[in-house]
Amino acid sequence: MIEIHGVTKKYGSKTAVDEVSFTAQPGRVTGFLGPNGAGKSSTLRILLGLDRPTAGHALIDGKPYQSLAQPLRTVGAMLDGASAVPERRGVDHLRWIAQSNRIPSRRIAEVFETVGLTDAANIRVKKYSLGMKQRLGLAAALLGEPRILVLDEPVNGLDPEGIRTVRTFLRQYAEQGNTVLLSSHLMGETAETVDDIVIINKARIVATGTLSEVTAGHASLEEAFFSLTGTQPGQSW
Numbered sequence: 001m002i003e004i005h006g007v008t009k010k011y012g013s014k015t016a017v018d019e020v021s022f023t024a025q026p027g028r029v030t031g032f033l034g035p036n037g038a039g040k041s042s043t044l045r046i047l048l049g050l051d052r053p054t055a056g057h058a059l060i061d062g063k064p065y066q067s068l069a070q071p072l073r074t075v076g077a078m079l080d081g082a083s084a085v086p087e088r089r090g091v092d093h094l095r096w097i098a099q100s101n102r103i104p105s106r107r108i109a110e111v112f113e114t115v116g117l118t119d120a121a122n123i124r125v126k127k128y129s130l131g132m133k134q135r136l137g138l139a140a141a142l143l144g145e146p147r148i149l150v151l152d153e154p155v156n157g158l159d160p161e162g163i164r165t166v167r168t169f170l171r172q173y174a175e176q177g178n179t180v181l182l183s184s185h186l187m188g189e190t191a192e193t194v195d196d197i198v199i200i201n202k203a204r205i206v207a208t209g210t211l212s213e214v215t216a217g218h219a220s221l222e223e224a225f226f227s228l229t230g231t232q233p234g235q236s237w
């Protein structure tokens with residue numbers, strides 16, 4: 001389970017995240033939605049111990065990320081795509097992560113297979129398309145067989161088939177009792193993938209609930225967002 005409790009993040013006089021609280025439950029895919037600059041990445045960076053909150057705290061299975069005994073076996077994360085060295089082959093990128101986290105090397109072939117990148121394992125990352133880099137990032141997140149996945153914009157750059165593959169995978173992953181938290185600014189896309197929704201706008205949470213609760217009374221999730229935030233299509237997305 002993921003718990004965010006009253007997290008605030010200030011950069012100088014700018015408040016990027018303002019008293020944000022929500023949970024992501026096991027067995028469910030939770031979508032963390034909001035326009036560009038709403039505070040999604042800042043929140044996820046705090047959750048993953050990459051940044052310190054100005055106030056509040058974030059817990060993974062009841063502990064801050066820094067206190068996890070085996071972080072990559074507990075939580076798999078993808079921020080900014082694969083973040084791999086361009087000169088490296090995909091397989092070397094994963095080998096490096098596996099070795100530095102004492103993850104058995106058999107997992108490398110397994111995760112390449114899972115994300116459909118087996119044929120590109122020996123190609124240098126600089127030759128990967130954006131979608132292939134996203135798949136490599138997902139493969140890296142899955143290496144430690146974590147019970148929790150945190151993915152920042154996982155379908156960015158994927159074609160429709162790639163989006164469907166990732167969606168099907170994430171749904172099955174959650175159905176096995178795992179926790180999936182994914183951020184997106186693509187509302188239509190996310191609505192088809194998630195069970196629960198957390199909407200952030202201008203650093204603040206404006207709605208949380210199941211997909212049907214958040215969209216109740218609206219034609220779509222997009223309509224719900226515009227109504228909740230008082231914005232018009234095109235103003236903030």
Ligand SMILES: Nc1ncnc2c1ncn2[C@@H]1O[C@H](COP(=O)(O)OP(=O)(O)OP(=O)(O)O)[C@@H](O)[C@H]1O
Binds near residue numbers: 015038
């Ligand atoms: N290191 C930083 N220094 C100063 N301001 C920052 C920093 N990181 C983020 N911000 C600001 O905080 C706000 C929230 O940014 P954040 O990246 O968390 O939003 P986001 O919802 O993830 O957006 P996007 O979808 O564009 O990634 C933005 O106004 C951003 O400019």
